[in-house]
Amino acid sequence: MRIELLHINNVRNLSDLELSPIPSFNLICGPNGSGKTSLLEAINLLGVGRSFRSNQPAQYITHLNPSCEVFGKVCEYDSPSVRLGISKNRSGEHLVRINGENARSAAELANHLPLQVITPSSIELIEGSANGRRKFLDWGVFHVEPQFINWWRDAQKLLRHRNAILKKLQAGDLERANKELLIWDNEINKCSENILRARVEYLDQFKAFFEQKYSNLIPGLSLQFRLLKGWPDDLDLIEAFRNSRERDVKLGYTQYGPHKADIKIKVDGRSADEVLSRGQKKILVCVLKCLQAELLQQTTGKTCVFLVDDLAAELDLENQKKLCEIFQALSSQVFITAVSPDLLLPALEGKPFKTFHVEHGVLLDSE
Ligand SMILES: Nc1ncnc2c1ncn2[C@@H]1O[C@H](COP(=O)(O)OP(=O)(O)OP(=O)(O)O)[C@@H](O)[C@H]1O
Numbered sequence: 001m002r003i004e005l006l007h008i009n010n011v012r013n014l015s016d017l018e019l020s021p022i023p024s025f026n027l028i029c030g031p032n033g034s035g036k037t038s039l040l041e042a043i044n045l046l047g048v049g050r051s052f053r054s055n056q057p058a059q060y061i062t063h064l065n066p067s068c069e070v071f072g073k074v075c076e077y078d079s080p081s082v083r084l085g086i087s088k089n090r091s092g093e094h095l096v097r098i099n100g101e102n103a104r105s106a107a108e109l110a111n112h113l114p115l116q117v118i119t120p121s122s123i124e125l126i127e128g129s130a131n132g133r134r135k136f137l138d139w140g141v142f143h144v145e146p147q148f149i150n151w152w153r154d155a156q157k158l159l160r161h162r163n164a165i166l167k168k169l170q171a172g173d174l175e176r177a178n179k180e181l182l183i184w185d186n187e188i189n190k191c192s193e194n195i196l197r198a199r200v201e202y203l204d205q206f207k208a209f210f211e212q213k214y215s216n217l218i219p220g221l222s223l224q225f226r227l228l229k230g231w232p233d234d235l236d237l238i239e240a241f242r243n244s245r246e247r248d249v250k251l252g253y254t255q256y257g258p259h260k261a262d263i264k265i266k267v268d269g270r271s272a273d274e275v276l277s278r279g280q281k282k283i284l285v286c287v288l289k290c291l292q293a294e295l296l297q298q299t300t301g302k303t304c305v306f307l308v309d310d311l312a313a314e315l316d317l318e319n320q321k322k323l324c325e326i327f328q329a330l331s332s333q334v335f336i337t338a339v340s341p342d343l344l345l346p347a348l349e350g351k352p353f354k355t356f357h358v359e360h361g362v363l364l365d366s367e
């Protein structure tokens with residue numbers, strides 16, 4: 001996919017900003033605080049329905065305004081353009097429009113505009129909690145398994161019910177817990193089997209692809225990926241629920257399940273988080289996101305749009321070049337921010353690009 005036209009209204013300091021990006025590299029340049037990251041944030045809103053910086057719309061909707069809006073025209077190769085729009089108010093309610101029709105949920109946007117986001121905080125994928133890695137994994141599964149989102153929503157709903165029961169139960173009342181939880185345990189187990197199968201299949205493809213094409217991008221490091229399913233390896237989920245029931249009741253929430261899945265990333269048998277330098281973590285994250293984009297392209301024909309905030313931070317020129325080569329090989333549209341275009345030009349040598357200058361939230365010119 002690529003964005004042909006973008007209109008942003010009331011996202012942070014951007015109001016009524018329109019731009020026509022090119023299909024390859026779009027450099028968003030301007031001084032600190034000018035609105036570069038906000039522009040990427042607005043594209044993310046259009047593709048996912050959320051910001052990558054804040055869960056609270058009141059933080060990214062322009063002060064004193066009731067809502068923000070982002071509109072985009074996107075297309076894939078020669079197919080007709082699709083018109084996407086999202087409007088979000090301060091309490092988080094949104095209206096999503098696709099080709100002039102109301103859409104059921106923001107998840108439908110992602111089908112038309114698959115995004116990969118690389119920001120200075122993306123190394124959380126290595127350093128942070130399981131949450132980020134699970135989202136990364138599920139992004140891939142969501143795009144190849146159309147049922148996944150339903151299984152996931154069902155599992156969330158069932159887990160909410162189970163947790164509500166756990167909160168009501170008195171610690172020590174195990175007999176009642178066993179009786180009341182059984183039906184929920186069985187239902188969650190059914191959903192989890194589907195979720196687990198889809199995750200395993202995806203990660204297997206991912207690992208094979210990594211070995212085939214991407215491992216040489218991180219020379220000298222031997223990486224291993226392993227799925228942690230969200231409960232002990234040697235148990236099925238029903239057994240895990242049974243074993244943890246007493247503790248679940250005491251804590252008032254469900255400790256095991258698909259909501260606890262993770263990908264363990266190891267380098268030569270040791271945790272990647274402990275072994276790699278910050279720059280190595282950053283390049284690893286970039287490589288993993290590119291791999292995911294290429295896998296999506298191979299399995300569905302869809303091309304990701306990359307949002308890259310502050311590429312020059314932490315990556316040396318050689319790695320910046322390497323990354324731009326991959327973006328080009330993927331035929332991806334890329335939006336890259338930098339304080340000055342001079343910081344990016346060496347990495348983009350010989351590649352087509354267009355520069356957009358932003359200042360105080362206003363697009364000055366493009367060249
Ligand atoms: N809700 C809001 N309403 C209006 N302006 C806001 C809001 N939130 C943040 N801003 C302002 O928006 C501006 C743009 O911020 P942004 O993070 O996009 O800048 P940037 O160009 O990426 O800067 P840097 O080079 O420092 O990363 C900042 O001046 C910030 O103070």
Ligand SMILES: [Mg+2]
Pocket residue numbers: 036037038309
């Ligand atoms: Mg910024």
